[in-house]
Amino acid sequence: MTGHSWGYGKDDGPSAWHTHYPAAKGSRQSPIDIIPDEARRDSSLRPIFLGYDRCTSLNIANNGHSVVVEFDDSDDRSVIQGGPLEHPYRLKQFHFHWGGKGCEGSEHTVAGVGYASELHLVHWNGYKYKTFEEASTAPDGLAVLGIFLELGDDHRWLPMITDALYMVKFKGSAIDFKGFNPKCLLPSSLHYWTYLGSLTTPPLHESVIWIVLKEPIVVSDKQLGMFRMLQFNSEEENQRTRMENNFRPPQPLKDRIVRSSN
């Protein structure tokens, strides 16, 4: 099922998505602006546990919206559990959102301030649902771990990703990408905010339990700049557009609260 084409441009960007994806105006849309002082500290929230050691990365691809690393999700070999989750959720893929030169690029903001980029690790509830597609429309179907990227020194392990980007420059390109463990992209603290939200890209399904880590990881401007050599377009298309500013702005919180781990 291929949905209507969408993007991040003036005519097909976030403000136009509602025309083909009505969920855009729903009651639990993402991202949001997280206001730490208004988050409810909840001692019943357990620590997050990331069981990625047996994870199996498959490929890295340019899907025309971001660069995505996909994993073998045929069993519970790599899962996120604990925190607000009642069951283990299987890692399916991770991808990034970033800005243009020097401007913001994260999707969630913290007290109105954005980061340069945001990493999303997408997991689905394989305990209750048979497939990612089925889980993606269920209110407790997905769990996305959001990690902020801020500019500073070079990240020691990010080159494992950025060195592969030139091979997936155009939309529709993909290469084998085995043996990558995303644990190397985690900050030292797993303290988090959590709230009920949605996919931040079409189809914008309201099926995501968001877990946003408080501590960003640090990458250099040069490393983040490598993402901007990617293109939104395929090699065949004449229109050459650099992949940048592929982030949705914060959406209304409406009748939701954000909870905070200790």
Ligand SMILES: CC#CCOc1ccc(CNS(N)(=O)=O)cc1
């Ligand atoms: C249904 C469906 C589908 C396609 O799968 C995805 C996977 C991830 C995303 C990205 N969503 S986000 N930015 O909230 O992690 C969107 C669609």
Ligand SMILES: [Zn+2]
């Ligand atoms: Zn995302």
